[in-house]
Amino acid sequence: MYITSQVLINDITLTAERVELMYSGILKFDEYIAIPCYGANIILRFSYVGNENISLPELDELEENLRKTVGDRYFANLMGTVYQKQGLDYANIKSIAQKIDSLFDIEIHSNHFHKNGLDNDCAQIKSLFHLIETPRIWEMQVNKDEILVLALYCGERPLKDCEVEIIEEENRTVKLVFVKDDNSYRGLMKTLMLAVSQKVSMCHILLDYQVQV
Numbered sequence: 001m002y003i004t005s006q007v008l009i010n011d012i013t014l015t016a017e018r019v020e021l022m023y024s025g026i027l028k029f030d031e032y033i034a035i036p037c038y039g040a041n042i043i044l045r046f047s048y049v050g051n052e053n054i055s056l057p058e059l060d061e062l063e064e065n066l067r068k069t070v071g072d073r074y075f076a077n078l079m080g081t082v083y084q085k086q087g088l089d090y091a092n093i094k095s096i097a098q099k100i101d102s103l104f105d106i107e108i109h110s111n112h113f114h115k116n117g118l119d120n121d122c123a124q125i126k127s128l129f130h131l132i133e134t135p136r137i138w139e140m141q142v143n144k145d146e147i148l149v150l151a152l153y154c155g156e157r158p159l160k161d162c163e164v165e166i167i168e169e170e171n172r173t174v175k176l177v178f179v180k181d182d183n184s185y186r187g188l189m190k191t192l193m194l195a196v197s198q199k200v201s202m203c204h205i206l207l208d209y210q211v212q213v
Helices: 006-022 056-070 080-084 090-103 115-128 184-198 202-210
Strands: 027-035 041-048 075-078 136-142 146-153 162-165 173-180
Touching: 006 027, 006 041, 006 056, 041 056, 041 080, 056 075, 056 202, 075 080, 075 184, 080 090, 080 202, 090 184, 090 202, 115 136, 115 173, 184 202
Parallel strands: 041 075, 146 173
Antiparallel strands: 027 041, 027 136, 136 146, 162 173
């Protein structure tokens, strides 16, 4: 699969190392996730490991510079723990994202670097799980022993959560989980697009609309 290909992993590793070198003692690479159905984007996620607490303006500047550092192939943001310290209520994250989705008609960036590879992965998921249609895959996350695939559904649930082993993926288990499409997932991508256009952190956008929930 493209998401576990050595070419992609090597490029992500080099990109992450460049970030860690530039922000030594402040940022540490944590994980990468693919978002096939919303622009075939791949997001690199970093933990904030600095000793000092950072203000929201400082977080805005850090995340904007982080996006510039990773370049056109990827988006990047920080893990949720630093957002929580800014006062973001994760218990209401779906409601906030739904609010943003309803308020903004904004184009979601399409990444041509990864489109063919992620399209092929989606087709492979369809074949692997014997699905009639290719699922709208919200997220693919590579863990040590598992590839977690979150697919969106409307109406009736396509099938129960299940697992299938893929031998050619070094015995990793592929776990396909269907989640109801409640527009919050699109709202999160719109949040990212707003953050990029306003040159602030995703946290800043989410906090702006948290008070309206």
